[in-house]
Amino acid sequence: AQSVSQHNHHVILSEAASLELGCNYSYGGTVNLFWYVQYPGQHLQLLLKYFSGDPLVKGIKGFEAEFIKSKFSFNLRKPSVQWSDTAEYFCAVNTYNQGGKLIFGQGTELSVKP
Amino acid sequence: GAGVSQSPSNKVTEKGKDVELRCDPISGHTALYWYRQRLGQGLEFLIYFQGNSAPDKSGLPSDRFSAERTGESVSTLTIQRTQQEDSAVYLCASSLAKKNTEAFFGQGTRLTVV
Numbered sequence: 001a002q003s004v005s006q007h008n009h010h011v012i013l014s015e016a017a018s019l020e021l022g023c024n025y026s027y028g029g030t031v032n033l034f035w036y037v038q039y040p041g042q043h044l045q046l047l048l049k050y051f052s053g054d055p056l057v058k059g060i061k062g063f064e065a066e067f068i069k070s071k072f073s074f075n076l077r078k079p080s081v082q083w084s085d086t087a088e089y090f091c092a093v094n095t096y097n098q099g100g101k102l103i104f105g106q107g108t109e110l111s112v113k114p
Numbered sequence: 115g116a117g118v119s120q121s122p123s124n125k126v127t128e129k130g131k132d133v134e135l136r137c138d139p140i141s142g143h144t145a146l147y148w149y150r151q152r153l154g155q156g157l158e159f160l161i162y163f164q165g166n167s168a169p170d171k172s173g174l175p176s177d178r179f180s181a182e183r184t185g186e187s188v189s190t191l192t193i194q195r196t197q198q199e200d201s202a203v204y205l206c207a208s209s210l211a212k213k214n215t216e217a218f219f220g221q222g223t224r225l226t227v228v
Contacts, residue, residue: 006156034216044205044219051214090157094217101170102147102207102217106156 002027004093006105013081014113021076021108023091032094033074035065036104039087047089050074061085083114116140118220120206126226127196135191135223139208144186147217149205150175157205163189164211196227 007022025031035047048059055067065076074091091105119138127133139146148160159173163183174180178196183189193200203224207217 032214036219043221044207046216046218049216092157101159101162102209103159104149104157 002093002095002101002103004091004103004105006089006091006108008108009106010109010111012111012113015083016080017112019076019078019081019085019110021089021091021110023074023076023105024072025074025091025093025103026072027093027095029095033065033067034092034094034102035059035063035074035076036090036092037087038090038107044090047076081110081112083112086110086112118206118208118218120204120220120223122223123221124224124226126228129198129227130195132192132194133196133225135193135204135206135225137189137191137206137208137220139187139189139206140218142186142210143208143218144211145209145217146183146189147207147209148181148189148191149207151203151205151222153202160191160204193225196225198227201225201227 003026005024033050036044037047038044047063048057050057050067058064063078065074067074088107088109090107094102121136144165146163149157151157161181162170178194181191203222205222207219209215209217
């Protein structure tokens with residue numbers, strides 16, 4: 001069965017530090033890849049997505065992610081974090097060709113110190 | 115509707131009682147998902163509906179859990195004989211049932227079993 005693994009459970013950074021959150025998935029077929037964010041007290045919202053084409057995708061609020069097919073990875077990056085980036089981040093994989101089920105990783109809690 | 119709507123937003127129930135959680139997807143979205151998010155944990159897939167296809171129930175944790183969806187409209191998740199370990203936020207999401215589309219999430223129902 002397909003699965004998604006996020007390497008970091010809790011990341012603590014100071015403002016202006018660079019961010020990289022790891023995400024690996026296990027599925028050999030065609031995938032759609034997503035990062036969702038959940039700010040405190042709010043619902044899940046899409047940060048960015050990869051369907052095809054350029055493996056470096058840019059999302060909202062200065063976030064980007066790179067799809068490396070050979071590594072089954074889709075890591076999230078931001079050059080300089082802000083206090084307002086404090087949130088929980090979820091990587092997700094949709095294996096559309098297997099019925100479209102959307103599978104999430106365990107999430108990474110990011111705390112940014114002002 | 116404008117977004118995915120879930121009701122109630124909060125539910126406190128006594129152990130052993132049955133509960134029904136409701137999800138109104140975005141109009142026109144034929145795919146609908148239910149997830150469970152326990153405190154400090156990731157999103158656990160429960161069930162997935164896509165159009166008139168048989169639902170993917172592979173994530174339901176026990177036979178106390180069931181879900182229904184009539185056509186492309188409202189879905190209800192029912193938990194019978196609730197247990198304390200059922201306490202969690204139950205999230206619903208919907209999407210267009212086609213490739214290269216993302217899921218949109220509701221605010222969730224916070225279920226507390228006392």
